[in-house]
Amino acid sequence: MARGGQTVDVPKAKLTRESLREGLTIFRYLRPYRTRFLLGLLFISLSAGSTMAFPYLLGEMINSATGNPSASTLHFSPGLIAVIMIALLTLQMLFSFMRVYLFTSVGENAVADMRKDIYRHLIMMPMDFFAQRRVGELSSRISADITQIQDAVSVMLAELLRGVLTMVIGVGMILYLSVKLTLVMLSVIPIVIIIALIFSRTIRKYSRMAQDQLADSGTIVQETLQGISNVKAFNNEWYEIGRYTKSVTDVVRLAVRNGRVRGMFISFMIFSVFGAIVLVVWYAMTMNMEVGNLMKFVIFTAFVGGTMAGFADIYSQLQKTIGATQRVREILKESTETVTVADEMLQPEYRLQGKVQLRDVSFYYPSRPEVQVLKHLNIEAAPGQQIAVVGPSGAGKSTLVSLLLRFYDPQSGSILFDGRAADEFPLSQLRRQMALVPQDVLLFGGSIFENIAYGKPDATREEVEEAARKANAHEFIQRFPEGYETVVGERGVKLSGGQRQRIAIARAILKDPAILILDEATSSLDSESEALVQEALFNLMKNRTSFVIAHRLSTIRNADQILVLEHGAIREKGTHFELLELENGLYKSLSKLQFEV
């Protein structure tokens, strides 16, 4: 995360015509704000121009005061020149203010648009996209990339324009003042700049290494504090202290090495800047140059030198920005799932009867093609039937659920709803008629009310309470001082596993789906609440097709069909009593084990 001063370093891209053109497409985000943007550019030019007039007027004032009219071009009294300069400075205040204000406003707005675009795109991406990437990395990457682009829009462009103007005016002025002296100067500056660049590259490399190392030790702190109960339970305090100490020592080593190079750099720069001034002043004296003009010359040269050094930085910024825009555009180019928007949801739609068929379905996760997770599954669920899926851990039960919800599509075979191929239905319509109570329930930051209403955002208070009652959750919710308004999630009250599950069940009840999917929905409940919730679930399952994944076989005894899944294939299929009849059956041995306990 690019928080707390720790910035994620943005990798650079090669500058080619292609990459440049690609990078520039990001400027379409500026289009809505182009008037402000162009005004900003105008103010930058004005501000650069007035800055450059300053040394000129200063020199003129000195020329005029030292009574050297032949050198002066303006022939004004020093007082008048001072007044002009103050007036110019006042204008400069306005220009600078406008430039900063306009560019900030354009940059922030354009980047906000970009953020919204990317988020909308991300959240609609198919599941597979998330499986292939680490989500944390993705989000920090995006925030770093966007910050880079924002800097480019609000700072880099402005600096570039100002730099070009300063170079043109500055070099023009010193050439005009003295061609010879300019040549002396221009023969020194590039050498200094090249050496400075070499130094700064080394410095950057070291400081990046130190920063990475610092981030590493930050990770140690974060991980161990998050898992503090593990650290303590395993008595590993000293082990972690050792790890942290080593990491911090490395940071110091790298930072000190960097300090050495920086020290050399700074002393070299001071030497060369003042050395160049000595050289120029001495040379100017041998030429009998006027003090005022010499003054102009020195200040203009300083501007030119500073700008040249700045260009190197702008160049590397440009590379980074192109890299950032490429990655952002990669995301924007990926195709999303089609999720219909809220308006269309209001239209009357086809209500599923609830017939579900799987025909010879085989599936592997696109991220792991070598592992065949589901093999030639054939399942037939009549409307309203209860299908139980049991089997050892890793057999593919949750994967089957993902296919039903169309998080993934099978590589071969087909899934049919009401006899029609799954992809004939709009994705949103299909998912709207299913409800999932997952294995690990995630509650969103917000009130309990909002979390239950997640299944039906326009639900009334009565409906939510009704659903909670049916899920046997009302009672514990009532016991919180703030009841349904209790905030849960990362920053709120922590709920127990069983409480979370009951909230998820209430969510599903409220949604009133045609197809209900329970993935170990009662696994975190004690026997008493399980019995209560079981009853609720039993009511919930009436009149809808349901898929129930369960480890505890007692909960699925009445299922219309029980599928025993092993290594991704259906090994046994039938009712409870049919399966118990099977000699050497997996179900039979499993239930023996469970009922003996």
Ligand SMILES: Nc1ncnc2c1ncn2[C@@H]1O[C@H](COP(=O)(O)OP(=O)(O)OP(=O)(O)O)[C@@H](O)[C@H]1O
């Ligand atoms: N997103 C994924 N990408 C790649 N492989 C996965 C993914 N999710 C699960 N798998 C693999 O697929 C197989 C089946 O996993 P699945 O979660 O369906 O098992 P399960 O039957 O639900 O097990 P459990 O009872 O422990 O929940 C496992 O080998 C697992 O490693």
Ligand SMILES: [Mg+2]
């Ligand atoms: Mg599972």
